[in-house]
Amino acid sequence: MTSQSIPLQPLLRAATRSDTLDFVLSAISPQFSLKRHMARLLAIREECPGTHTLLLQPGARWGGFIAGQHVGITVDVNGVRYRRTYSLSCSPQYYERYGHITLTIKSVADGRVSPRLAEVLQVGSYLEISAASGEFVWQEDKQVYTERTLMLAAGSGITPIRSLLDELCESRPQQDVVLLVYVRHAGERIFKQWLESLPSQFSHLRLEIRYTDQEGEITPENLLAACPDLSERELFVCGPQGFMDKVRQYTLDHGAQVAQIHQESFGSRPQRVVSSGPATVSFQKSGKSIRSTDGKTLLELAELAGLSPKYGCRSGICHECKCQRGSGSLIHAVTGQPIPDEQQQVQACIVIPDGDVTINSL
Numbered sequence: 001m002t003s004q005s006i007p008l009q010p011l012l013r014a015a016t017r018s019d020t021l022d023f024v025l026s027a028i029s030p031q032f033s034l035k036r037h038m039a040r041l042l043a044i045r046e047e048c049p050g051t052h053t054l055l056l057q058p059g060a061r062w063g064g065f066i067a068g069q070h071v072g073i074t075v076d077v078n079g080v081r082y083r084r085t086y087s088l089s090c091s092p093q094y095y096e097r098y099g100h101i102t103l104t105i106k107s108v109a110d111g112r113v114s115p116r117l118a119e120v121l122q123v124g125s126y127l128e129i130s131a132a133s134g135e136f137v138w139q140e141d142k143q144v145y146t147e148r149t150l151m152l153a154a155g156s157g158i159t160p161i162r163s164l165l166d167e168l169c170e171s172r173p174q175q176d177v178v179l180l181v182y183v184r185h186a187g188e189r190i191f192k193q194w195l196e197s198l199p200s201q202f203s204h205l206r207l208e209i210r211y212t213d214q215e216g217e218i219t220p221e222n223l224l225a226a227c228p229d230l231s232e233r234e235l236f237v238c239g240p241q242g243f244m245d246k247v248r249q250y251t252l253d254h255g256a257q258v259a260q261i262h263q264e265s266f267g268s269r270p271q272r273v274v275s276s277g278p279a280t281v282s283f284q285k286s287g288k289s290i291r292s293t294d295g296k297t298l299l300e301l302a303e304l305a306g307l308s309p310k311y312g313c314r315s316g317i318c319h320e321c322k323c324q325r326g327s328g329s330l331i332h333a334v335t336g337q338p339i340p341d342e343q344q345q346v347q348a349c350i351v352i353p354d355g356d357v358t359i360n361s362l
């Protein structure tokens with residue numbers, strides 16, 4: 001069929017009808033929306049100063065999750081819409097039982113969203129949430145390692161670990177687990193009561209909580225002392241990037257294989273090894289453009305041009321920043337490899353322009 005023969009009127013009418021229907025259904029209740037997943041905020045609980053758990057009830061169409069996955073939430077702060085990514089901090093069984101999920105959010109000192117959430121969110125209001133995604137999940141196919149597990153969490157990195165452990169507690173409470181939790185001091189301990197209850201829920205769990213203000217940061221020696229057989233375990237690690245880099249290095253040095261190590265990053269600045277020449281980036285949708293001279297990423301350039309593109313991790317993990325390239329060459333900010341010309345959807349946070357570029361979707 002040629003473009004001339006496509007019957008546009010019925011398509012437009014159908015689109016308008018579905019928008020209108022969605023508008024009407026959303027007005028009855030946001031959870032009836034056919035186009036977005038909305039979740040009702042049932043409660044906000046303070047875990048420790050600066051960290052809050054949101055108890056949410058997603059609509060019936062929301063597809064659930066696998067332990068260890070994350071969702072995107074959209075919130076308005078001072079009239080600006082932001083989208084941020086958060087790990088589920090409950091088990092899928094909890095969701096199946098009660099129809100509720102939890103997200104546990106630690107304030108980032110100079111962050112735009114996390115320090116304001118507890119004050120801007122109203123119990124009873126609705127938040128848009130995405131479908132769950134992520135690969136930080138139990139690896140069922142690798143029975144040899146999943147029989148013994150080492151989990152390491154630092155700071156808010158405990159959230160997906162809790163989801164994984166709550167799931168494990170329901171399905172395999174006899175599993176041999178070593179859990180090492182790193183927090184700055186006792187006042188920053190997230191999930192205090194849950195941590196205290198864990199040993200009674202597992203028959204073979206060893207839990208150590210390390211206070212880095214007193215005991216210092218993780219070292220190869222204290223890691224090995226806590227878990228001498230780490231090379232024979234499946235490893236799950238979540239925390240700040242520096243912490244995860246150290247754990248990875250120490251465990252590889254002590255005989256662990258790359259395939260045994262599972263990491264969830266909450267985001268960090270990508271280490272750029274690439275610079276590029278001057279380029280003009282034109283953002284077609286907004287009509288804005290900007291000149292780049294020093295290898296900034298598309299995300300940074302869009303922000304400098306006055307746009308507010310979506311982002312989550314700013315480090316190539318969550319895909320929240322995907323945008324549509326119209327024309328021009330792009331290179332990966334870390335590897336320096338060209339992004340293939342046929343690849344139209346690119347992650348704005350980890351690509352830099354290599355010559356003039358147009359971006360259609362911003």
Ligand SMILES: Cc1cc2nc3c(=O)[nH]c(=O)nc-3n(C[C@H](O)[C@H](O)[C@H](O)COP(=O)(O)OP(=O)(O)OC[C@H]3O[C@@H](n4cnc5c(N)ncnc54)[C@H](O)[C@@H]3O)c2cc1C
Nearest residue numbers: 070085086087104105106108111112113114156159266313
């Ligand atoms: C998969 C995944 C799961 C996550 N799960 C959790 C979780 O369970 N709990 C949790 O607390 N957090 C989690 N996060 C982190 C969370 O998504 C947010 O990054 C965090 O809450 C900070 O958001 P913010 O809006 O407060 O900070 P932002 O405003 O996004 O700022 C974050 C940091 O980046 C810096 N920054 C921001 N913009 C720029 C810029 N243009 N140039 C330079 N620096 C800049 C800020 O100064 C600040 O230090 C997760 C992230 C990912 C990717």
Ligand code: FES
Nearest residue numbers: 312313314319349
């Ligand atoms: S912001 Fe997460 S991949 Fe770009």
